[in-house]
Amino acid sequence: MSAETGSAAPVLAATDLVIEYSTRNGPIRSLDQATLTVGSGQIVALVGESGSGKSTLGMATGRLLASNAVYAGGLLSVAGRPVYGPGAQGGEGLRALRREVLAFVFQNPVAALNPTMRIRRQMELAGPAGREARDGSSAAEALGEVGLTDVPRVLRSYPHELSGGMAQRVGIAMALRRRPRLLIADEPTAAVDATLRAQILNLLVSQCRDQGCALLLLTHDLHAVAQHTEQIAVMYGGRMVEHGPTAEVLGRPMHPYTRALVAALPGEERPGRRLEAIGGVPPVLHAGCPGCAFAPRCPDALPNCRDVRPADAAVAGRTLTCHLHPGEIGDPSAAPNDAGRPRATEAGRRHLDKEQEAAR
Numbered sequence: 001m002s003a004e005t006g007s008a009a010p011v012l013a014a015t016d017l018v019i020e021y022s023t024r025n026g027p028i029r030s031l032d033q034a035t036l037t038v039g040s041g042q043i044v045a046l047v048g049e050s051g052s053g054k055s056t057l058g059m060a061t062g063r064l065l066a067s068n069a070v071y072a073g074g075l076l077s078v079a080g081r082p083v084y085g086p087g088a089q090g091g092e093g094l095r096a097l098r099r100e101v102l103a104f105v106f107q108n109p110v111a112a113l114n115p116t117m118r119i120r121r122q123m124e125l126a127g128p129a130g131r132e133a134r135d136g137s138s139a140a141e142a143l144g145e146v147g148l149t150d151v152p153r154v155l156r157s158y159p160h161e162l163s164g165g166m167a168q169r170v171g172i173a174m175a176l177r178r179r180p181r182l183l184i185a186d187e188p189t190a191a192v193d194a195t196l197r198a199q200i201l202n203l204l205v206s207q208c209r210d211q212g213c214a215l216l217l218l219t220h221d222l223h224a225v226a227q228h229t230e231q232i233a234v235m236y237g238g239r240m241v242e243h244g245p246t247a248e249v250l251g252r253p254m255h256p257y258t259r260a261l262v263a264a265l266p267g268e269e270r271p272g273r274r275l276e277a278i279g280g281v282p283p284v285l286h287a288g289c290p291g292c293a294f295a296p297r298c299p300d301a302l303p304n305c306r307d308v309r310p311a312d313a314a315v316a317g318r319t320l321t322c323h324l325h326p327g328e329i330g331d332p333s334a335a336p337n338d339a340g341r342p343r344a345t346e347a348g349r350r351h352l353d354k355e356q357e358a359a360r
């Protein structure tokens with residue numbers, strides 16, 4: 001077995017992926033060299049404001065983008081099988097990938113189900129082919145495992161006869177029926193009653209853990225991320241700006257955008273201080289951003305931030321894409337190199353000194 005297709009291959013590997021949508025007003029660049037790796041069985045959050053490109057990356061995993069989406073560069077593979085880039089799967093290969101490896105849970109659970117079919121039939125179709133597909137009891141078991149009571153009634157129901165919470169449990173049961181290796185959940189609790197959100201998320205994460213299925217959770221909810229995920233990737237303007245272990249990234253955010261997201265989190269306000277809103281609006285890109293897309297909103301922007309793209313650097317156990325953090329201080333292996341990593345500027349060093357001073 002080659003390294004590419006072996007079980008050691010990450011379940012999701014996107015490298016410098018560029019996706020644009022063609023519109024009457026010109027292209028909208030939704031992914032601008034997005035890079036993300038999800039390991040087998042990992043629970044990973046992808047966060048960022050609305051429009052940062054999370055759903056585009058999620059749907060790109062199965063080449064399920066809107067018809068006006070245009071692939072414009074980079075690579076994406078799922079479980080070692082190329083989806084975008086050289087050797088990309090098409091036809092039956094792509095259908096097999098969607099059937100055997102990938103699963104999706106969407107924001108609106110009722111709309112994600114087929115309105116004309118009873119749940120029993122949809123569960124059968126979502127399950128493995130053959131004898132088991134006709135075996136009603138296995139569908140019932142799967143619904144029992146996601147905490148549904150009165151399963152016979154649920155099996156007889158049409159989607160509109162279920163509450164949002166019940167429909168999302170059915171959606172999770174369906175998504176996991178074929179034992180996928182990667183589940184993409186796009187705001188899975190956004191349309192569910194607030195009192196049920198934690199339950200649904202707990203269920204989703206525990207079911208994925210039990211099955212060893214990796215989960216990529218696209219969300220705005222940093223509290224949920226802190227509670228449930230191992231890794232977090234922060235996205236802005238179609239690319240990752242900070243990626244690493246959730247506890248470390250949220251506990252000590254380093255990219256100014258991550259810091260702003262954490263400061264805007266309800267519960268982060270200190271007595272007598274207001275919750276900080278992030279000033280300005282996220283960009284809509286029409287072409288590759290020449291520098292850091294956050295620079296126009298960044299309180300710490302350096303002179304080169306608007307014009308020079310920061311490279312990824314390993315800093316404090318995470319990957320950071322920011323001129324303020326060009327690499328580990330005192331770590332020669334992470335220092336500027338000939339491969340084009342930008343050099344730490346004097347202003348960058350001063351900023352870091354200030355940060356370290358504040359931390360003391």
Ligand SMILES: Nc1ncnc2c1ncn2[C@@H]1O[C@H](COP(=O)(O)OP(=O)(O)OP(=O)(O)O)[C@@H](O)[C@H]1O
Nearest residue numbers: 021023028030049050051052053054055056066284
């Ligand atoms: N079919 C489309 N045609 C044109 N532009 C699109 C299309 N789909 C998405 N976009 C644009 O691409 C950018 C990224 O959108 P995307 O939905 O991936 O972001 P997101 O982070 O998932 O946002 P949200 O959290 O609101 O779902 C946005 O500017 C969006 O308006």
